[in-house]
Amino acid sequence: MSKLLWIAFEASDAPAAAGFAQAVGLGFDLLQISGQPVTDIGADKVLSANLSEMPTSDGLAKAIAGVAGGYSHVGAVSSMRSKDVLARVAGLMDAAMVTDVVAAESPTRFKRPMVAGSILATVEVLSMPAVLTVRPAGFAKGDRGGSSSVESISLDATSVAKRLGASARGGARPDLTQARVIVSGGRPLKDAQTFESVIGGLADALGGAVGATRAAVDSGIAANELQVGQTGKIVAPDLYIAAGISGSTQHMAGIKDSKIIVAINKDPDAPIFEFADYGLVADLYQAIPELRAKIGK
Template structure:
């Protein structure tokens, strides 16, 4: 079978979520092509061509696809879908934005957040906030899947795929006006090896910034937050980890003042090592933590900072 993987990129860099989605695509035992959508994204296409197991890279260039407008992205994918049996999309905020549109236009039932490929038509995905897994079998002629990157290892380099360039579709009735990007020297949350997250116990945005950010900077970590902290205005939306936020699986996850609601656990429980700091000994976060410290963060975090030097 032929599989089309939609690359996750920012017009300049190829994110490793693409490599992980390629790993899932290779499990379908077919030819794997990568579609790069962007504007001035030649470097991204060159990086995609080096991924092991990729047969061909298609670079679709255009202003609308470069800005990630869902209508334009979906129409570009639809134009290519006739030559493929499956379309695999990283389960990022961007991917979740256009994947349903692609599935609807292909008259297919999308299968979201795939964590395991059993066979060419059978997949495993989490349900009930990740507390159960369901196996889904589809009879759709064309399959549209969003792949949870944290569940797959990234495909390595070593490939030398051919590349071709096409024109990306334009969005009809939609105009790009502008965007506000949060720029930070810290690692991107979904790709970081270490994440330090704060919860509602911080009490204020000032306290969140005072406690969480210095610790993250000391560790070279990304900053995360629980939904309660985000809803309270302590942290911006793009920091949110959980069922309705971002799913992360870093090598080290430090939860400070987070009780561990089931929705939050769904976004971080696959982390390799989980450290929890909470003064409530009965907090649910301790049930998934590898290391738990029952203490007030106002004492524990300064002591940790001092120990780190």
């Protein structure tokens, strides 16, 4: 049976299934680990596990592999969590795996970036099943509508690894990988407080998320999970505003699918101007407050 099982850890991971399933020409079931079942994206059925707490990966992978037998494809949105869990699922199922799929040529041929985004590889899957993590920006947004049947399932995700504690930061701002607008800052923001007030302030005025370069994270002025780039988050907002960011290959690999890129940098020779749709050579400490004033917030 050629069919896709899409894993949604949370409800927000579900909608990307539709565009991907359409691109590979497969029907799909949705296995939703937590949250309200998403029934309007065209799944043949929704398997709702409704777990109140996310299990650690060894138990979760075992539970998913238990459901995934019989499917030709198992997919999920690319994220740190999906790579952690689904690569283990692939190991348990003795399956092929392709991470960070950005295009599908057929149900067994996929395109993905490698070497920090400097090469686009076409990967052929030689044996099924195939486990895939998918970057949604490469695929059309599927139509919403209809109503899939929902089946409650009970997952035994008992894990050996114990979670002692977790911290989630970010507060009220949208998630970077889902945000429509992102404002990102680089090393020139001199400290954490300045970063938060300048970059965070503009992000809030636009209802957007905050991102940062690796240099900004490494120097301690921005939190780890804000890092955008090949070794951080891969983002694809409608509007990406890069302030004080020179535009390393590493960083550009994470933002190149953004619809509009705006660069504000006082160095006219910064490489980011070669990629930006709109480049403003200016001091960000003057330009950003001025832009905020224009937006009127």
